[in-house]
Amino acid sequence: MVKINEHYANIGNNYLFSEVARRVREYKAAHPAERVISLGIGDVTREIAPAVIEAIEKATREMSSPATMRGYPPEAGYDFLVEAIIEHDFHPRGVRLEADEIFVSDGAKSDTGNIGDILGQDNLVAITDPAYPVYVDTNKMAGRQVELLPCHPANSFAPPFPSCPADVIYLCYPNNPTGTTLSASQLKTWVDYAIEHRSLILFDAAYEAFISEPDVPHSIYEVEGARRVAIEFRSFSKTAGFTGLRCAYAVVPKELTAIASTGEEISLNALWRRHQATKFNGTAYIIQRGAAAVYSPDGQQQIRAVIDYYMQNARIIKESLERAGLTVHGGINAPYLWVKTPGSLTSWEFFDRLLNEARVVGTPGSGFGKSGEGFFRFTAFGKREETLEAVERLKGLL
Ligand code: MLT
Numbered sequence: 001m002v003k004i005n006e007h008y009a010n011i012g013n014n015y016l017f018s019e020v021a022r023r024v025r026e027y028k029a030a031h032p033a034e035r036v037i038s039l040g041i042g043d044v045t046r047e048i049a050p051a052v053i054e055a056i057e058k059a060t061r062e063m064s065s066p067a068t069m070r071g072y073p074p075e076a077g078y079d080f081l082v083e084a085i086i087e088h089d090f091h092p093r094g095v096r097l098e099a100d101e102i103f104v105s106d107g108a109k110s111d112t113g114n115i116g117d118i119l120g121q122d123n124l125v126a127i128t129d130p131a132y133p134v135y136v137d138t139n140k141m142a143g144r145q146v147e148l149l150p151c152h153p154a155n156s157f158a159p160p161f162p163s164c165p166a167d168v169i170y171l172c173y174p175n176n177p178t179g180t181t182l183s184a185s186q187l188k189t190w191v192d193y194a195i196e197h198r199s200l201i202l203f204d205a206a207y208e209a210f211i212s213e214p215d216v217p218h219s220i221y222e223v224e225g226a227r228r229v230a231i232e233f234r235s236f237s238k239t240a241g242f243t244g245l246r247c248a249y250a251v252v253p254k255e256l257t258a259i260a261s262t263g264e265e266i267s268l269n270a271l272w273r274r275h276q277a278t279k280f281n282g283t284a285y286i287i288q289r290g291a292a293a294v295y296s297p298d299g300q301q302q303i304r305a306v307i308d309y310y311m312q313n314a315r316i317i318k319e320s321l322e323r324a325g326l327t328v329h330g331g332i333n334a335p336y337l338w339v340k341t342p343g344s345l346t347s348w349e350f351f352d353r354l355l356n357e358a359r360v361v362g363t364p365g366s367g368f369g370k371s372g373e374g375f376f377r378f379t380a381f382g383k384r385e386e387t388l389e390a391v392e393r394l395k396g397l398l
Contacts, residue, residue, distance in 0.1 A: 007143040016133045016367040017041045023351075024361055031359075037390045039317070039378045040361040042176070042335065044241040046309060048290075049302035052240060055293035059286040073282030076273065077104025077249065081288045084295040085249060089234065095221040101253050101269060103276055104283050104291075106246040108206045108235040112170075113138045114279070115202060115231065115250070118271040119168060119258065126166035128159045130177050130368030130375070132204065135170040150371040151178065153340075157329065158186055165197040171220075172204035174211060177368045177377040178338040179330015181216045187223050194229035200258065200268070201230040206248075209239040209307055211333045227253040231268070238335065238381075240294045240303045247283050247291040310335050313387045314380035320391035321378075324398040335380040338365070342398060350376050358393040 014022065020040050028036060062068040076082070082102045090097050105111050113134050121143055127135045129148035139146050147166060149159035157180040159171070171190060173182050182190075194201050203220040211218055220226045232251040236242035252272045257265040283291075293299045314331040321328050321339055329338040341350040347364035354360045354376075365375030382390065 005141065007141050010140045011137045015137070016363070019367070020351075020361065020363060024355070027355055034359050036355070036359045036361060037382070037386045037393070038361040039380075039382050039387070039390055040363050042238065042379045042381050043243050044238065044306075044381050045383045046241060046306045048241045048245070049294070049299055049306070051293045051296050051299035051302055052290040056245075056286050056290040059289035063286065070285040073285050073288065075276050075280060075282050076100070077102060077283065078285065078288050078292075081292045084292045085234075088295045088300075090219060090221070093218055093222055095219055097221070097251060098254070100273075101251055103250045103252060103272060104288060105248050105250060105276070105280065106283050107237065108204060108233045108248040108250075109134055111233050111248060111250045112202065112204055114275070115272070116142050116144070117279075118268065118275050119200070123167035124162070124164070125168045125170070126162040127170045128172070128175070129370060130365060130372035131170065132172055132176045133368060135172075135202075136369065148369060148371070151175075151180075152371055153327075153329070156180070158182060161193060166199055167197075168200050168202065169194065170202045170204070172206070174207040174216070174334035175330070175336075176204075176207060176334070177336055177363065177365065177372065178375075179332070179334035179336035180338070181211070181213070181333045183215050184217050184223065187217055187220060191220070191223045191226045191229060195225050198259075199229065200256070201226070203230050203232045205232055206235040207238060207334045207336075208234065209303075210311065210335050212311070213333055216333050221251070221253075228255045231256065231272075236291050236294060239307070240291070240299075241306065242287075242291070245287050245290060247287050309384070310380045313382060313384060316387055317378050317380060317391055320395065321398075324395055326398065331380065337378045337380070339376045339378060341365075341374050341376050345374075347373055347376055354394070354397070358390075358397045360390045360393055 082099045086097050116138055125139045125144050126147045129150050147162045151157040151159050157178050208218045220230045220232050235248040252269045254269045256268040260266050317337050318328050318331040327340040331337040347366040351364045363377040365372030
């Protein structure tokens, strides 16, 4: 008889954002006349950049002729996109990468979730707490032992080192959910730690494009030695509105190795290539053309305008909540605001109160981990008029 993966007993029944969506659906069903504003899941609301749309349309037309149509894409991405990524995302920051170190994919969620497939089950895993739920859930699904690294105002949201040497460390900066960052020197302490303990850092840089301050590294490879210890994940989702189009990439440097039970050092680049070749058939050509257009001069100017729009939303939320007396973190180098709930309300109590009394949806901090209890996350990805209306409604409540 078929058996289940017993490790699923160690994760909750519902993925965080599905649970939030479920509660909102229930509320709407019970109050059909009410207009609910979502500042919950970080989903983009602005139209896709015209340069991207044009490129997608052109690529779609290419599909209509036998001479220019494309079948299965290369598993790790078309050269035109990989070259654009290296030239625009890394060269200006002094980071040199080779084309076969980039793996184009359909999303950083799948990449950060699947990367564990190439790592042994007995690795000790350290994850900042709170964190994007995919890191903890996927490691629990695999049966790995996880140590949470509490991040809170008292340590300025800088994670402490694990209590015993970790083999794998997840870092996400700019951080989801707290919106906070690590400086270059703070990040260097983690790279040095990983070199000393021969650990692997899984660096999620999905929100890199939102950095506005100079001392915040955009890539972990800006830190010396990081090529030997880190995989980096990037995404077009938030940078260029691709949440519905799906395109991202992982950087797996060729120096990176992990140890096999035979004692042999195995290339993680080779293992990830093997993984992707087996489980993934590449990102659609038309989507990769759209992603490449993000790097055109028009594309750059258009996505920058959208990012500025979201960050203006962040300022509106931050200033308004602070004026109402709440403590707000983040929102300067990231599109997320991490807010201390008023009084002694738990995260879910605050969620229910906002939904029922202000018809505003946010994300309960405790859904991102134990250290998120008593906090609440707002996203800046809303429409301007809805963001303004949401803060007005909140003012009446606080
Ligand atoms: C979030 O709200 O944390 C993200 O949008 C979720 C995701 O990227 O999967």
